Amino acid sequence: MSETSPQQGAESICPPVDLSGDAGWVPFDAPSLVGESLRFVSGEPDGNRFRVRYYRDSEQHLHARIWFGPETEGPPGHAHGGAVSAVMDEALGLAAWAAGYPIVVGNLNISFRTMLPLQKVVTVESRVVSAQGRKVMVHGRLFCGDAVYAEGECLCITLPGR
Ligand SMILES: CCCCC/C=C\C/C=C\C/C=C\C/C=C\CCCC(=O)SCCNC(=O)CCNC(=O)[C@H](O)C(C)(C)COP(=O)(O)OP(=O)(O)OC[C@H]1O[C@@H](n2cnc3c(N)ncnc32)[C@H](O)[C@@H]1OP(=O)(O)O
Secondary structure, eight states: OOOOOTTTTOOOOOOOOOOOOOTTOEEOOHHHHHOSOOHHHHSOTTSSSEEEEEEEOTTOOEEEEEEEOGGGBOSTTBBOHHHHHHHHHHHHHHHHHHTTOOEEEEEEEEEEOSOOBTTEEEEEEEEEEEEETTEEEEEEEEEETTEEEEEEEEEEEEOTTO
């Protein structure tokens, strides 16, 4: 039996993708706000899983430009629902942090509206829609052009003492 190298069968790294923002968006430095812990989604900006860049618009709303790579596959040729959920978890939770609320996510509801083809650049837009006591509600939508792939409602709970 011939030996196989761990490299054999590994997918090669996909070429660069354009994650630039819309006119008027300003790059948002997530690690400077929340530290380096967001590696699950944002940790490999040149890899084959997710590639993410965050921006804020002139009204300070957070936007994410995201490429779903081949390693996010669920249904053949399309993104795994957990991959979409992970992106929404990070992007909507980060939107609360960016709005000044030190939170963790307590509840996240995702509606998967359309299957998301792999190797597509999409946008997550988010809005902090309410803040009452420790509860901060953030809504978001993952889309490209007219195609909406997922919508999310994220209940964030502020952490006392932070
Ligand atoms: C990701 C690192 C997190 C570490 C945090 C530390 C430092 C933070 C630093 C950086 C963070 C960086 C980035 C953040 C951005 C994105 C990261 C992605 C987001 C995540 O991936 S984050 C991980 C997943 N997340 C969890 O791992 C949470 C596990 N969980 C808990 O840690 C507790 O469960 C907690 C704290 C949520 C609440 O616990 P608690 O004891 O402090 O407060 P309590 O239970 O009293 O709830 C107070 C009021 O919220 C209502 N409430 C609570 N939970 C609810 C629910 N599920 N549905 C409906 N209402 C709910 C109650 O009903 C009550 O409401 P009322 O006051 O009206 O009665």
